[in-house]
Amino acid sequence: MKILVIGSGGREHALVWKLAQSPHATQLWCAPGNAGIAPERLATNGAAVECINIGAEDLPKLLAFAQEKKTDLVVVGPDNPLALGIVDLFQQHGLKIWGVNQQAAQFESSKVFSQKFMEKYGIPTAAAGTFSEAGPAKAFCATLGGKCVVKADGLALGKGVLICTNQAEAEKAVGEIMVSKAFGAAGANVVIQEFLDGIEVSLHALCDGKTAKIFPTSQDHKRALDGDLGLNTGGMGTYSPTPFLNDAQLAGVAAKVLEPFMRGCVAEGIDYRGLLYPGVMLTKNGPKILEFNARFGDPETQVYLTRLENDLVELLDASASGTLAQHELKWSPLASVCVVMASGGYPGNYPKGKPILGLAEANALPHTKVFHAGTALKEGQIVTNGGRVLGVTALGADLKAAQAAAYAAVACIQFDGAHFRRDIAAKAL
Ligand code: AMP
Ligand code: GLY
Secondary structure (H helix, E strand, O other): EEEEEEOHHHHHHHHHHHHOOOOOOEEEEEEEEOOOOOEEEEOOOOOOEOOOOOHHHHHHHHHHHHHHHHHEEEEEOOOOHHHHHHHHHHHHHHOEEOOOOHHHHHHHHHHHHHHHHHHHHHOEEEOOOOEHHHHHHHHHEEEEEEEEEEOOOOOOOOOOOEEOOOOOHHHHHHHHHOOOOOOOHHHHOOOEOOOOEEEEEEEEEEEOOOOEEEOOEEEEEEEEEEHHHHEEEOOOEEEEOOOOOOOOOOHHHHHHHHHHHHHHHHOOOOEEEEEEEEEEEEEEOEEEEEEEEEEOOHHHHHHHHEEEEEOHHHHHHHHHHHHHHOOOOOOOOOOOOOEEEEOOOOOOOOOOOOOOOOOOHHHHHOOOEEEEEOEEOOOOOOEOOOOEEEEEEEEEOOOHHHHHHHHHHHOOOOOOOOOOOOOOOOOOO
């Protein structure tokens, strides 16, 4: 099969790496890809993966490329092209594409849509209100004593969520989003949720419109600094599985969330084929869904795909084709840990173009894979090219061993200003 992967981050490197191992993959492109994706080779024929210089949101050019190459499967990594309707567009042109369609992408592109859906179909979530005017929004915050989370409805580069501890902060947050329009049109409407205390975990389920297959648990580390301090980021590291939900508890959460989710989708005429990634808070009153994402997590993908034993081409093809019920997901019993190495300054401003040393040494360690996120090739040298630069991932017999292996690989790698957390997976040990 000729496969095109869309995106350029660590998630897409992990997708390409795993797809390339499939005997079905005969040719593989990534648009636009990064400096770690290009050196990947296909297991069947040793062919190189080709990075092509088309942005992940340039739908017309991506379509023209896929038509010219007659791709058999297109795999979409990031949320933006999904929200722009890339799946609908490619399907209209008779191309097989994996990812959610525009209607289903609303679970991520509109927090108001998601919140209303959860309430309608009885999916456990935070007590919440949705508002289109600042006055009633502020009044609702007051009913929560100001301890609340104010969320811009639309996509805001992961920044449209403001956590408030008192009414003054809540009124400021509503003002920033709805009046000052800090996130533009994304803030025309807001969801305000009660603040939930607990342990946050990531869930993933692969869906085909009828069937949803739950993955093992994982946990992200969203804050920039050790001890969950510092600013929110896209994710500084992940591990899988987490000890905070055992298999029976995971099955319980899946039943409470996935069953009503799929039933609701059918009732609303939403054909949900793709990945569902609920963010879950484990509270003393049970699990509560904070939000839905409609794509693989980054860096959750890095720990999941290093543990996945199935052929990913077959799984994504089955998800797109509606035949997932025929497949059983198989996972390595090993634990996986991914430590993100970021540019100095991230998630604020950071420099680019810093040479990265030690990648070969790190990759040569057993059960270790360095996934690239923000990297580029400049005059034959791999250099930094983004905030999150690398996802250094390792497997181990247990979390402790996987953590030690990941940090041993991190120790091999240097670039000017490199910044990473030293406590990924520590809270699980
Ligand atoms: P979201 O994009 O909605 O997942 O929000 C981003 C982050 O804000 C989440 O990963 C949580 O850490 C935090 N968060 C969101 N909603 C809540 C809530 N209701 N209570 C506590 N923390 C929350
Ligand atoms: N790991 C966070 C995200 O992908 O949104």
